[in-house]
Structure formats: structure tokens, C-alpha cells
Amino acid sequence: MTEKWINQVFCEDALAGLARIPDAAVDLILTDPPYNLGKDYGNDSDSQTVEDYLRWTEQWIDAALPKLKPNGSLYIFLTWRFSPEIFVLLKQRMTMMNEIIWDRRVPSMGGSVRSFSSVHDTIGFFVRRKDYYFDLDAVRIPYDAATKKARSRSIFIGAKWLEVGYNPKDLWSVSRLHREHPERADHPTQKPLEIIERMVKASCPPDGVVLDLFMGSGTTAIAAQRCGRNFVGFELNPDYCAIIAERLAQDQQPLVAVKKKAAPRPRAPRKPVVKRSTAN
Numbered sequence: 698m699t700e701k702w703i704n705q706v707f708c709e710d711a712l713a714g715l716a717r718i719p720d721a722a723v724d725l726i727l728t729d730p731p732y733n734l735g736k737d738y739g740n741d742s743d744s745q746t747v748e749d750y751l752r753w754t755e756q757w758i759d760a761a762l763p764k765l766k767p768n769g770s771l772y773i774f775l776t777w778r779f780s781p782e783i784f785v786l787l788k789q790r791m792t793m794m795n796e797i798i799w800d801r802r803v804p805s806m807g808g809s810v811r812s813f814s815s816v817h818d819t820i821g822f823f824v825r826r827k828d829y830y831f832d833l834d835a836v837r838i839p840y841d842a843a844t845k846k847a848r849s850r851s852i853f854i855g856a857k858w859l860e861v862g863y864n865p866k867d868l869w870s871v872s873r874l875h876r877e878h879p880e881r882a883d884h885p886t887q888k889p890l891e892i893i894e895r896m897v898k899a900s901c902p903p904d905g906v907v908l909d910l911f912m913g914s915g916t917t918a919i920a921a922q923r924c925g926r927n928f929v930g931f932e933l934n935p936d937y938c939a940i941i942a943e944r945l946a947q948d949q950q951p952l953v954a955v956k957k958k959a960a961p962r963p964r965a966p967r968k969p970v971v972k973r974s975t976a977n
């Protein structure tokens with residue numbers, strides 16, 4: 698694909714930037730907006746009044762949905778505090794397929810004393826039409842050796858379900874990225890690649906396009922690049938845009954063992970992938 702907007706993260710407001718993308722051009726909207734819980738993203742996007750937050754959410758949803766192909770899908774990360782209202786907004790426009798619970802595997806230490814400790818994020822999976830793209834085989838989870846062994850009687854030999862693995866359920870238990878995690882960049886709410894890659898593989902065809910309006914540290918772009926898909930998206934904070942550019946460049950480097958006294962290899966010039974906002 699050679700379009701100017703493909704494989705770019707624009708350092709600008711998503712609502713303005715969406716005008717760059719033609720209608721019905723993306724296969725998947727996968728986005729993780731501010732949750733409105735008062736996080737400091739270097740802007741006030743996470744500290745709005747509830748009314749402003751919900752009004753703004755409706756605004757960006759209505760601006761983004763026309764960009765989706767008719768057989769496309771949408772995943773949205775939310776907090777339980779606002780998912781009920783936002784799911785209603787989306788259900789008026791799309792069909793809800795799943796509420797996925799991301800169990801962040803928070804260790805049992807302290808937590809709330811006047812309520813139960815919240816250790817999950819809520820993810821909505823929505824589609825537009827019955828013939829939406831969904832590749833279950835790409836995201837099946839292999840059975841472990843013990844299960845396979847327990848099913849080694851002749852009636853199970855060659856059983857397709859045993860060979861291909863099982864269908865992921867709607868409870869995803871994946872550790873959050875703690876400070877020392879090798880994947881961790883300098884962003885307060887970075888999501889694990891494991892989760893984003895699963896969504897990309899299941900809901901965006903190879904060579905398709907994933908749109909993330911709120912890129913943060915660029916996890917959606919990295920996941921798309923790793924899975925052989927294209928990406929486009931936006932991020933307001935220039936420091937995070939720099940992190941995205943760095944992560945994308947690093948991820949393109951082949952993993953080679955470092956040898957002593959290796960001759961320096963000439964590097965091909967990289968095409969810019971993160972752009973400062975400019976006029977269209």
C-alpha cells in the first residue's frame with residue numbers, strides 16, 4: 698500500500714487527524730482511549746467532567762466509525778466505571794459480540810478497604826455485519842502436553858480440536874506490564890502486546906489496516922507491524938510520539954547475536970513513521 702496515511706502515527710488530535718483517512722478504508726479499529734481516571738498523559742484528556750468525557754467519546758466514535766469497512770470490527774478498552782454508558786452508545790451503532798475481561802493479574806497486596814479491589818479492564822468487541830472478518834484458527838491456544846496425553850486413547854487420535862487448540866474465552870489473564878517488564882516503555886497505561894496481537898490476528902486480515910486513535914506508546918502499531926498488518930493512528934503527546942518512533946524502529950531490527958568486533962553494517966535510511974501534525 699502506498700497511501701500517504703498508511704503506516705503512520707500522526708502526532709495530533711485524533712478528531713482532527715481522522716480527516717486524513719478515507720471512509721471505509723480500515724479493517725479494524727482497536728483503541729484504548731483515556732479512561733477518565735485522572736492519569737497524567739501530559740494533557741487533560743483523562744480529567745474531564747463525566748458529561749464532557751461521554752460527549753467527547755460519542756464525538757470520536759461518530760467520527761471514527763465511517764472509516765471502518767462494512768465487514769470490519771472494533772475493540773475498545775474501558776474501565777467498568779464508564780463501560781456501561783459507552784457500550785450503550787456503541788450498541789446503538791453496532792452489534793456487540795463480546796465483553797472481554799482483561800484480568801491484569803495484580804498481586805494480592807493491600808487494595809481497597811471499603812470495596813473489592815478492581816483488577817480488570819473491560820474490553821468491548823463490536824462488529825457491523827454478520828459477515829465480519831474473524832480468523833479463529835489464528836488465535837487458538839494449544840492444549841498443554843498433559844491434556845494431550847490424557848486424550849491419547851485411540852478415539853482421540855487425529856481429533857482436529859485436539860491438534861488445533863482451543864478457542865480463547867472472554868476472560869484474558871495476562872500480566873500487566875510492571876516497571877521491570879522488558880516490554881515496558883515510559884507510558885503509564887501501556888498495554889501488553891500479547892493482548893493486542895491476539896485482537897489483530899483474529900480481526901484484521903493479513904495486509905489489512907488497523908486504526909488506533911489513541912496510540913500512547915504505540916502498542917497497536919507494533920502489534921500490526923509484527924503481524925504483517927498496516928496501521929494508522931494518532932497521539933497527542935510529542936514525548937509519546939518519540940517513544941512510538943523508537944519502538945517501531947527497534948522492532949524492525951533483526952534479532953542477531955552480538956559478536957565481538959563485528960564490522961559496522963551500513964544502515965538503510967528509515968522512512969519516517971511518526972509525523973508531527975501539519976496541514977493536510
Ligand SMILES: C[S@@+](CC[C@H](N)C(=O)[O-])C[C@H]1O[C@@H](n2cnc3c(N)ncnc32)[C@H](O)[C@@H]1O
Pocket residue numbers: 709710711712729730731732738740742884886887888889910911912913914915916917931932933934937
Ligand atoms: C490509554 S492511553 C493508550 C495506551 C496505549 N494503548 C499503549 O499501549 O501504550 C491513551 C492515550 O491517548 C492520548 N490522547 C488523549 N487524547 C487524545 C486525542 N484527542 N488525540 C490523540 N491522542 C490522545 C493520551 O495522550 C494517551 O497517551
